[in-house]
Amino acid sequence: MNHKKLFIPGPVEVDEGVLRKMATPMIGHRSSEWSELQQRVSEKLQTLMYTRNPIILSASSGTGLLEMAIRCTTAKRAIVFSVGAFGNRWHEIAEGNGVPADKHEAEWGSGTTPEIVERYLSTGKYDLATVTHNETSTGVMNHVEELAEVFRKYPDVLWCVDAVSSLGGAKIEVDKLGIDICVTSSQKALGLPPGLSLASVSEKAKQRAQRIDKRGYYFDMLLLLQYVVERKFQYPSTPSISHTFALDFALDRILNQEGLEARFARHREIAEYVRSWAKRHFALFPKEEYASNTVTCISNTRQISVKDLNGKLAERGFMISNGYGALKEKTFRIAHMAELQRTDLEELFGHIEEILELTG
Numbered sequence: 001m002n003h004k005k006l007f008i009p010g011p012v013e014v015d016e017g018v019l020r021k022m023a024t025p026m027i028g029h030r031s032s033e034w035s036e037l038q039q040r041v042s043e044k045l046q047t048l049m050y051t052r053n054p055i056i057l058s059a060s061s062g063t064g065l066l067e068m069a070i071r072c073t074t075a076k077r078a079i080v081f082s083v084g085a086f087g088n089r090w091h092e093i094a095e096g097n098g099v100p101a102d103k104h105e106a107e108w109g110s111g112t113t114p115e116i117v118e119r120y121l122s123t124g125k126y127d128l129a130t131v132t133h134n135e136t137s138t139g140v141m142n143h144v145e146e147l148a149e150v151f152r153k154y155p156d157v158l159w160c161v162d163a164v165s166s167l168g169g170a171k172i173e174v175d176k177l178g179i180d181i182c183v184t185s186s187q188k189a190l191g192l193p194p195g196l197s198l199a200s201v202s203e204k205a206k207q208r209a210q211r212i213d214k215r216g217y218y219f220d221m222l223l224l225l226q227y228v229v230e231r232k233f234q235y236p237s238t239p240s241i242s243h244t245f246a247l248d249f250a251l252d253r254i255l256n257q258e259g260l261e262a263r264f265a266r267h268r269e270i271a272e273y274v275r276s277w278a279k280r281h282f283a284l285f286p287k288e289e290y291a292s293n294t295v296t297c298i299s300n301t302r303q304i305s306v307k308d309l310n311g312k313l314a315e316r317g318f319m320i321s322n323g324y325g326a327l328k329e330k331t332f333r334i335a336h337m338a339e340l341q342r343t344d345l346e347e348l349f350g351h352i353e354e355i356l357e358l359t360g
């Protein structure tokens, strides 16, 4: 099999050791062995997320828990702060579930500002807001610390954060920021295969959910929480046992072998390197102040064929990502998350420069 090394924003390249853990022999999910595994993983995730909130694991990709969040905790009306395709998806999820919701969509390439959040929350119309931490379609990383200051003024408004493409690659201090529900997926900055997602859930979010009648079943947040908290690290249906073994192993590496600060610094440094390369040969798509530290979205200022470039890269064993949706061919994206090192990016750029005959 000729494997292509992935520089796409999920699924990412998975480390050999993590892949091998996916092949661990099964255990029963009602056993104490399982509960110990789930507890161990949850505690490590609390460290990674800087939170004491309980952690829900889901045998779905991240979209499932985005659905859980908006459906189970909107009593009045939700405001979706969108900065791109994944923000828009959160609004579609609300509509599909009959959850009353409005959307504010920032100009693509820009972020959600405190002023915008203030403008909507001050109307008193909303009791839930969603924010995309890292918008994978545009390469925008929102300044959640600034947004948190606004949310602090409106304690009756819950805020849910989509950290699918950043958690594990950027510091998100859930408790300090007061984030009520923070969601991520396994296949992005955590560096696992797709098929597992997780979320931290605040006490406030739990209390809100108790007032919501129709929470669905598979993504009923209260049922999921009941199994985590009262039944002590259980899961209502069958969990993804393989992913959980792999995550337990991967989190040890993240927390102990590399260390959180070093990991975040590595992502920052690689992102700066990718941005400087992009500016030398093309241009950044997002405003630089919002440029993401896990994925860089590059404007195709040379009008190259991104599709052809990717075809040629494939022959050499690499893969990058075309622009998302309407940004296809107008932009392309290079992800630098999970375990990628600067040398991996240098190698990739060497090939791109050769293929496109770039100099300098």
Ligand SMILES: *Cc1c(COP(=O)(O)O)cnc(C)c1O
Pocket: 009, 010, 061, 062, 063, 064, 086, 132, 134, 135, 136, 162, 163, 164, 165, 185, 186, 197
């Ligand atoms: C990938 C992604 C999603 C969707 O996650 P899945 O795990 O594919 O369901 C949502 N939001 C963002 C920002 C993403 O990058």
